[in-house]
Amino acid sequence: MSNKRLNLLSVWAAVSAVLILAGIVLMAVLGFNTSLDRPEGKIFDVHYNVVVDLSEESRSSLETYCEDAFADAGIAYTDVVTLEGQSDPVSPDQGAFTATGNDFVLRYTFAADVSDEALAAAKTAVEASIAGDEAFLLPAETYVSYDTFTLQAMNESMWRGAVAVAVAAIVALIYVAVRFGIGSALTGLVACVNDAFLTLAVFAIARIPVYAFAPMLYAAVAAVLSAIFWLIRCMKLRDDAKEPSAGTFSAEESVANAVRATDKIVWAVAGILLALLAVCALCTVMTGAAAVFAGALVPVAAALYSSMLLAPALHVKVKARFDAMKRRHARYEGKKKSVKANQEN
Amino acid sequence: MSKKKSVILLVIYTLVIAALCFICTVSFSYGTDNLYTFSSVMRMMEKDADLGLAYGANAEAGAYLGGGYSAVYYPEGVISAKEYADNIEGMSEDEAAEYAADYVRYPDESGSVYLEKGIACDENGAMTDSFREAFSSALATVTARYAGLRVDGARVEAVGDYAIGVFLPAMMDGEYTAISLFAYTGELDVRSGSDEASATSIFTIRPNQTIRDYVQRVTSRTGGDTAYVEFVFTDAGREALATATAGAADTAVTLYFFVGDTSVLSLSVSEVYDQNTLYISGSYTAETANTVAVLFSTALDGTEEDLTLTPADAYFHTALYGGSALIMLYVAFGVFFVAMMAFFFIRYRRLGFVHLYTYLLFLFAMILCGWSIPFLYLSVETFLAFLLTSVLLCVSNAVTFESARREYALGKTMATCVKTGYKKCFWKLFDAHIVVAVIGFLVYAIALTSLQTAGFVLGLGAAFSGIATLAVNRFGWAVMMGTSKRQGAFCNFKREETEDE
Secondary structure: OHHHHHOOHHHHHHHHHHHHHHHHHHHHHOOOOOHHHOOEEEEEEEEEEEOOOOOHHHHHHHHHHHHHHHHHHOOOOOEEEEEEEEEOOOOHHHOOOEEEEEEEEEEEEEOOOOOHHHHHHHHHHHHHHHHOOHHHOOOEEEEEEEEEEEEOOOOHHHHHHHHHHHHHHHHHHHHHHHHHOHHHHHHHHHHHHHHHHHHHHHHHHHOOOOOOOHHHHHHHHHHHHHHHHHHHHHHHHHHHHOOHHHHHOOHHHHHHHHHHHHHHHHHHHHHHHHHHHHHHHHHOOOOOHHHHHHHOHHHHHHHHHHHHHHHHHHHHHHHHHHHHHHHHHOOOOOOOHHHHHHHHO | OOHHHHHHHHHHHHHHHHHHHHHHHOOEEEOHHHOEEEOOHHHHOOEOOOOOOOOOOOOOOOOOOOOEEEEEEEEOOEEEHHHHHHHHHOOOHHHHHHHHHOEEEEOOOOOOEEEEEOOOEOOOOOEOHHHHHHHHHHHHHHHHHHHHHOOOOOEEEEEOOOEEEEEEEOOOOOHHHHHHHOOOOOOEEEEEEOOOOOOEEOOOOOOOOOHHHOEEEEEEEEEOOEEEEEEEEOHHHHHHHHHHOOOOOOOOEEEEEEEOOEEEEEEEEOOOOOOOEEEEOOOOOHHHHHHHHHHHHHHOOOOOOOOOEEEEEEEEEOOOOOOOHHHHHHHHHHHHHHHHHHHHHHHHOOHHHHHHHHHHHHHHHHHHHHHHOOOOOEOHHHHHHHHHHHHHHHHHHHHHHHHHHHHHHOOOOHHHHHHHHHHHHHHHHHHHHHHHHHHHHHHHHHOOHHHHHHHHHHHHHHHHHHHHHHHHHHHHHHHHHOOOOOHHHHHOOOOOOOOOO
């Protein structure tokens, strides 16, 4: 199996290229599915100012009026919250808001494609229901409104994140070049770039819902894991290169041996991370944080893919080229000291 | 190491861990009627507003905070239908008719705002092109200001085509300051005079010039405990400032820094100021200095035609991820911790205690840093970075244990196999930690908001993990192993079986 996957570079490269290109196109055209951040939608607000006291019963009847009105209008909301009004401090120096204690908003959020006509009908129905309820005559002033909202993009954090991941990966791989050779660094760089882009591409293509900050976080996770997984391979390659028999192996055999020896630890680390993220996602399944953990499974899978398939197959070619260059530039091709010593003994 | 020495060191080591554990995780109330509270470091650590629950050093036990504040900026010529209804309610019939004649409900009869004729719409109630343009410009300015704050979770929304909704997470000392200051629109101007009303501009801006010909940029800086706003003037600006303060040595001159028609800050100058850079500290915190600097910086591109904005409708929002997210993060960590320790105790028996002590020291070091480093806070992103470094530490410790196990199997003494085991994997672990730390700290240096803090936690965690696995773990191993006579059994290591011929 090991040798077979090392000979399929064109297949792995094609898979990555197709996914990444499709992902880049979709990123450019549609961006990511940031529906968790509610980029656009409509809100239906029932403001109520409690003059004397509004019983819990009246508060819940407000919700009933709204839900009946939405059902009659044939629309369904995606979220409902009760917000507490805040009073402005006397001056900006005071800094913090304070609760007024009597201003509230019952806010329903709808998808952007819900019609204004339906919301207007619901508004009229809710106003009529409140007007017909004597419980609201004295204790509270109510007001019903609806609006459309569109989130404004703050792109600086996005591009700064992308630059940060790229610079960090390059600098880390310069270290790899110093410690393990330029060939290893080049393969590692390709793997890092591939994994970061592949992760972003999977999110763009599969339209997986993410928070706006998340894609760059996932790209960074992919780059870190990719670097670690490749480092594990590099360490074994370097250890093998110190063996007396190293010179007798072709690039393909060297890489195959190293990959075979380190597969277990790469699978183990990836397995631990996947299990850990799955546990975190399960533990937080009732909260919004679950989406962040579940999404983090993608960069781990992407790094595992490139570490198992793409990077070793690529490194066979890179190592062969670098080995050939080394041989061309070698002044004297003699036996290694250790081999000589063995023969003398 | 002698057994006696090992026991003494182990007791000290255990006491240190127990003390750190107490400080970091235990909170309780005491005194008459539980008047006083001892807060653990974990509780005092700042937390992302998305997570909710107790936040900040003064949060009461179980207090629900987190979340954030929203407000709506209404441009001049636009009022909410609620405000319109409130205004008209107390008027006489004639007044109400006169008032109603000036406004048109927008965008239709059920609309949520009213537009003032002649300002936002024409006599027929159609929104004017000039208002649309001014609104787009104001929206871009407000978005740039909130982005400039670089606060994780800040957001700006266009409400229809007539108002701007803003949200700030409850992670700042003064959300209102930012929301209030960012409503100021118009061009930056520096004026001098005896009072705000009579002060005149120190710049003579010609028709083909803007304020940018006099002021290059405005930023904020923090040095030690002092935060200040930094104005960088061009040569023309410096000249104007020197001229305005020429008589300051005799009579103090007051400079007023305006955005549009609003004076944001004033500065009393008692000597000639002839430099390109002007620092204003006052009573700023790093946060307020940044807010003011962002305001002035965006006002460099302001114009007299900018729409005036009025903030209104402020509401408190609960945490984005829900009220139980923080508890659930702790539960997830608990599951990870139990699984990790089960693995180490089953595979390495009492050597598992060495990993336990090492991991706890790493954990408490991370918690103490999370609390003491001002810009760090617990969020899902930082938790994710912490988990990555935790896995790095666990794998590194397992690698060293396995390395020693292989040496032990060959028949070496325990002391030799620990030494050789560490020697064989030292550079591997060093390389892995350096690479992760470099990536983490570089991401911290370049990225913004949540990715920035996650990068720092990753870098810090990698550094601590490296120290823990290469130094602390080895120390703990030497100390604990010294208490046992059967060291192979202590570590669950076995010799390789050889057949006798």
